[in-house]
Amino acid sequence: MSRLLIRNGRVIDPSRGWDEVSNVLVEDDRIAAVAPALEAGDAQVIDASGLVVAPGFIDMHVHLREPGLEHAETIESGSRAAAAGGFTSICPMPNTIPVNDNAPVTSFMVERARRFAIVNVFPVGAITKDSAGEQLADIGAMKEAGAVAHSDDGPPVMNSAATSTKASSRAASACAAFPPVRKT
Numbered sequence: 001m002s003r004l005l006i007r008n009g010r011v012i013d014p015s016r017g018w019d020e021v022s023n024v025l026v027e028d029d030r031i032a033a034v035a036p037a038l039e040a041g042d043a044q045v046i047d048a049s050g051l052v053v054a055p056g057f058i059d060m061h062v063h064l065r066e067p068g069l070e071h072a073e074t075i076e077s078g079s080r081a082a083a084a085g086g087f088t089s090i091c092p093m094p095n096t097i098p099v100n101d102n103a104p105v106t107s108f109m110v111e112r113a114r115r116f117a118i119v120n121v122f123p124v125g126a127i128t129k130d131s132a133g134e135q136l137a138d139i140g141a142m143k144e145a146g147a148v149a150h151s152d153d154g155p156p157v158m159n160s161a162a163t164s165t166k167a168s169s170r171a172a173s174a175c176a177a178f179p180p181v182r183k184t
């Protein structure tokens, strides 16, 4: 069993009302104990004095440059940047090249993330084709491929027909047809 003791950090966990200097013992990648006094034993020890120890952050709005601009950033390098900042789940916007407005692009991102990312990557699919604000994208297919939400990022949806009650309810029912994606 691998054991890791994170010692003397300021442990903050709003879900438990914790905000105190304490120790966190991790066994086989699971938190085994949080307490002011824990014996290190054979555990690897990290001194977190002066640092915050918290559950992984989630960023609902990031821009990864893969596919299309891999010279600037890849899903792998973006995931490493996220981890360095304490983020363990990120949701990349669809403004890639091509735009993530269809299932093959979503699947590509999910597969690249599965192989290379070191944090959870939950793609956000476009609402409209090419994020041009005119025609509703195939939201159901993207959802099935692993998109967890839909946005055109910065641009507004220009064509009211794309957001009409009928189109919106079609998109909503397409999303409702699939259960939420969960990664453990």
Ligand SMILES: [Zn+2]
Pocket (backbone or CB within 6 Å): 061, 063, 093, 153, 154
């Ligand atoms: Zn954005």
